Amino acid sequence: EKNIINLAIETSCDETSCAVLKNGREVLSNIISSQIEIHRKFGGVVPEVASRKHIENINIIIEKAIKEANISFKDLDIVSVTQGPGLVGALLVGISSAKSIAYGLGIPLIGVNHIKGHICANYIEHKDLKPPFTCLVVSGGHTYLVQAHSYTDYELIGRTRDDAAGEAFDKVARSLGLSYPGGPVIDKLSKEGNKEAIDFPRPFLGDNSYDFSFSGLKTAVLNYLNHMEQKKGEIVVEDVAASFQQAVIEVLVEKSIRLAKEKNSKTIVLAGGVAANSGLRNLFKSRGKEEGINIRYPSPILCTDNAAMIGSCGYFNYIDGQESDLGMTVEPNLEL
Ligand code: KG4
Ligand code: ZN
Numbered sequence: 001e002k003n004i005i006n007l008a009i010e011t012s013c014d015e016t017s018c019a020v021l022k023n024g025r026e027v028l029s030n031i032i033s034s035q036i037e038i039h040r041k042f043g044g045v046v047p048e049v050a051s052r053k054h055i056e057n058i059n060i061i062i063e064k065a066i067k068e069a070n071i072s073f074k075d076l077d078i079v080s081v082t083q084g085p086g087l088v089g090a091l092l093v094g095i096s097s098a099k100s101i102a103y104g105l106g107i108p109l110i111g112v113n114h115i116k117g118h119i120c121a122n123y124i125e126h127k128d129l130k131p132p133f134t135c136l137v138v139s140g141g142h143t144y145l146v147q148a149h150s151y152t153d154y155e156l157i158g159r160t161r162d163d164a165a166g167e168a169f170d171k172v173a174r175s176l177g178l179s180y181p182g183g184p185v186i187d188k189l190s191k192e193g194n195k196e197a198i199d200f201p202r203p204f205l206g207d208n209s210y211d212f213s214f215s216g217l218k219t220a221v222l223n224y225l226n227h228m229e230q231k232k233g234e235i236v237v238e239d240v241a242a243s244f245q246q247a248v249i250e251v252l253v254e255k256s257i258r259l260a261k262e263k264n265s266k267t268i269v270l271a272g273g274v275a276a277n278s279g280l281r282n283l284f285k286s287r288g289k290e291e292g293i294n295i296r297y298p299s300p301i302l303c304t305d306n307a308a309m310i311g312s313c314g315y316f317n318y319i320d321g322q323e324s325d326l327g328m329t330v331e332p333n334l335e336l
Contacts, residue, residue, distance in 0.1 A: 080314020
């Protein structure tokens, strides 16, 4: 069978990224230009600034990806691009570039769902991974429990009712005076803290729910900090970080295990930026061992936003016949 050489573009948030893949699993290049330093001084991503930076960077990043893959534009068979969810202006930059390349070369354009892209990062990391499996997607914008039926069919089972897991990490970090993005900082501090120091609530939402809710937990941390300040008690940042992180990950892990058992899944796959969390990975590994369930996750660089994961998803969409036309446009609120 012929190899499919795929150019993939991701600009949904604050990473300008372009990758070249051979079929769905082999990465020839994956260039990621992060804007984190620019947004850090605002404490979060500023959409208009993100769009402008994407415009400045996109052509450079695309050319770098082509060069590093050691190919030329005429070798491309398809172009994949993130269609949503994400920031409208940011997504538009990637989509416009992808359309012009697809049109110029006369090759298929494939729109990709960013959330499915996160899941597909695992096909790159684990060459033997095949659906079906249970999947937890935890990023800055999304917290989804998913049952994967095929390479393109992902059933949404549970979701957050308020804050996403990564958003909770970022907000709690902010109230602790830590820098953005807060997830990696809390992860690091947690290793030096006592996770049993403070008994924060575990929001399970009843025995049968697969939904999540993290805003109450975030408020509990705020209340704790205010209370300690009022009575002039000592706040041990490491202990707050570790206790908060433990509350989040216990809920994420137990709900995922319960779904995997209900669906008879032998494998749970983690995806999204928060899947880089070391506490989450460790708890999943030990609980997975107890339950006889395999735990798979991508290496950290494939957990956070990158174009290679979009290329993997785009390839499977293409094989499934899901081509987009050139009239395709942004879907900022695209669901799974
Ligand atoms: O997937 P991602 O790069 O972007 C979205 O699609 O949202 O995820 C970014 C999120 C941020 O909220 C960040 O704080 C969180 O992932 N994150 C982490 C870790 N690394 C990144 N959260 C917890 N622990 C980490 N090690
Ligand atoms: Zn993402």
